[in-house]
Amino acid sequence: MSSLRLLLAGFGNVNRSLVKILLSQAALLRARHGVAFTVVGVADSRGAAVAPEGLPLEALLAAKAAGRGVDALPGVGRPGLDAIQLARELDYDLLMEATPVNLKTGQPGLDACLAALGRGRHAVLANKGPLALAFERLAALGDLDGRPGRPQLRFSACVGGAMPTVNVGRRDLAGARILRIEAILNGTSQGILRMMEQGVSYAEALAEMQRRGLAETDPSLDVEGWDAANKLTIIANAVLRRPTTVREIDVQGVTALTAGELQAAMARGEKIVLRCLAEWTGQDYTLSVRPTSLPLSHPLARMNGDEMGIVFETDITARQTLTTRETDPIPTASAMLRDALDIAAP
Numbered sequence: 585m586s587s588l589r590l591l592l593a594g595f596g597n598v599n600r601s602l603v604k605i606l607l608s609q610a611a612l613l614r615a616r617h618g619v620a621f622t623v624v625g626v627a628d629s630r631g632a633a634v635a636p637e638g639l640p641l642e643a644l645l646a647a648k649a650a651g652r653g654v655d656a657l658p659g660v661g662r663p664g665l666d667a668i669q670l671a672r673e674l675d676y677d678l679l680m681e682a683t684p685v686n687l688k689t690g691q692p693g694l695d696a697c698l699a700a701l702g703r704g705r706h707a708v709l710a711n712k713g714p715l716a717l718a719f720e721r722l723a724a725l726g727d728l729d730g731r732p733g734r735p736q737l738r739f740s741a742c743v744g745g746a747m748p749t750v751n752v753g754r755r756d757l758a759g760a761r762i763l764r765i766e767a768i769l770n771g772t773s774q775g776i777l778r779m780m781e782q783g784v785s786y787a788e789a790l791a792e793m794q795r796r797g798l799a800e801t802d803p804s805l806d807v808e809g810w811d812a813a814n815k816l817t818i819i820a821n822a823v824l825r826r827p828t829t830v831r832e833i834d835v836q837g838v839t840a841l842t843a844g845e846l847q848a849a850m851a852r853g854e855k856i857v858l859r860c861l862a863e864w865t866g867q868d869y870t871l872s873v874r875p876t877s878l879p880l881s882h883p884l885a886r887m888n889g890d891e892m893g894i895v896f897e898t899d900i901t902a903r904q905t906l907t908t909r910e911t912d913p914i915p916t917a918s919a920m921l922r923d924a925l926d927i928a929a930p
């Protein structure tokens with residue numbers, strides 16, 4: 585039985601879902617994978633909780649459900665201790681990074697990840713910000729280029745929730761040249777567009793996506809296209825192996841679209857989606873995120889408001905499509921678990 589100590593940075597929708605999964609799947613993880621995970625530290629925006637022998641997970645969830653910070657937990661709460669300090673000082677094996685996206689500084693996720701990898705600790709990210717801003721810097725500290733003995737850097741939860749986008753692109757399409765990737769990678773804007781087609785107002789649709797815990801902490805990242813652009817940046821670096829930062833991507837969001845335009849598209853047999861596009865020009869990839877009208881026969885036009893999807897076209901595999909249906913953050917947390925198990929595997 586291997587035992588891995590987790591440090592959770594951020595304790596919002598995603599890392600709370602991860603804790604719920606760790607509780608519900610504990611017996612399966614032991615029996616099938618021979619792994620036991622212990623949460624030894626948690627940080628939220630107010631402070632931290634620390635216990636080398638393992639934190640009381642139910643009590644942590646109850647504290648947040650009651651609107652308290654994790655620092656208020658009796659005996660283990662550490663007011664004023666932040667995620668970066670914890671990543672630098674605590675004894676742990678894996679950092680599970682799920683703080684909000686910050687596209688200006690990348691913080692606190694970026695420094696927490698740099699601290700973890702710099703100390704030889706593995707890092708699993710759901711937060712795209714550090715990767716969208718500093719992919720190469722993080723990759724240089726981790727194992728992505730196959731250097732043995734490096735701490736492992738994993739981020740499959742960053743690119744379409746539970747959809748194994750990065751695994752398929754890096755591992756399963758090995759030996760192929762990707763000619764084109766088209767994807768719907770922002771669940772919030774997809775949900776909003778599909779609800780607006782049915783006559784729901786933009787404001788009501790956004791509120792619904794926030795209620796489900798699927799919108800970004802700052803939802804302008806979703807509707808202005810930046811969340812999708814962050815994901816395309818990660819695909820460009822990790823799958824297309826093209827060094828890219830998010831600022832290079834041509835981005836247009838969905839805020840200017842009207843219900844009338846969406847319904848007119850439907851009337852002519854099309855659907856408008858927020859499409860991420862990477863196209864091989866023969867020498868390089870062009871990268872864009874913008875609302876695009878697609879015929880209903882297109883795989884991305886067939887997806888409903890709860891779905892995200894990606895279509896890969898390569899020189900030797902023709903067309904492959906992945907989709908995922910997600911109505912809450914549990915599938916994203918399951919992708920973090922998938923990464924943690926990958927790291928735990930002997």
Ligand SMILES: NC(=O)c1ccc[n+]([C@@H]2O[C@H](COP(=O)([O-])OP(=O)(O)OC[C@H]3O[C@@H](n4cnc5c(N)ncnc54)[C@H](OP(=O)(O)O)[C@@H]3O)[C@@H](O)[C@H]2O)c1
Nearest residue numbers: 594595596597598628629682683684685710711801913916
């Ligand atoms: N929600 C999804 O479906 C989804 C899917 C894929 C990826 N993600 C990514 O996962 C990350 C987390 O998303 P979420 O939905 O869990 O967000 P969330 O519900 O807003 O939670 C964010 C958490 O981070 C904490 N936090 C804020 N500033 C912090 C700081 N300076 N130091 C430490 N903790 C801090 C917050 O503290 P408080 O609790 O005190 O407010 C909260 O616990 C984001 O980067 C997002 O892009 C989310």
